[in-house]
Amino acid sequence: MSRETDGPAVVGILALQGDVREHAQVLTALGARVREVRAAADLDGLDGLVLPGGESSVIEKLARMLGVAAAVQAAVRGGLPVYGTCAGMILLADRIANPITGQGSFGGLDVTVARNAFGSQVRSFETELSVPQVSADPVHAVFIRAPAVLRVGEGVQVLASVPAARLEDPSLLPDGGFLASSGQVPVAVRQGSLLATSFHPEVTGDWSFHRWFLEWLVLPARGARLSR
């Protein structure tokens, strides 16, 4: 496999549907080189990958048809840093509580998500999140038909949450367990080299999560590979 040994990190964006351009603008402004990914070969030599917001069932179906789904799954298993926003979070989740018929996910992130858990488009909301690991300032987050994380596995770190009362149907949260007892529902999680947010930093002008993804997941993994 060919790999450039210096220059900017090369970050792919799965470009089948969704807000690809918005992610490209943020990543480019932060100094990464962006490559749109539509085929398995486009993943070759990437330092990181972004799964954008959009419609998860459409993205997953197209990815399967184009043979890129299996390649993304292999890349995730191989440790490629991946950041999924909104639909991208659903694509990374190991379990979807309410898939449409036939909908699967790429998986890798040990969470259960519920699609559209905060309600329909008209119930979209914006809020300031406290995310001390990612930013000293509150992070501005916009939720558009966003998924909620209902369960997290042991290796999953919760970076940010919102009150469970925000859910369209708070009884979605499983009884017992720390999620239910905290009254909060996670909206930003990290497991190893995988990062996922229910919301869309690419549309708000708040670049904290992209910056954190590049600095803490993409560049260290790249450094480790290059020094091998």
Ligand SMILES: NC(=O)CC[C@H](N)C(=O)O
């Ligand atoms: N803004 C979004 O990415 C919405 C996600 C969408 N509701 C889905 O299920 O894929």
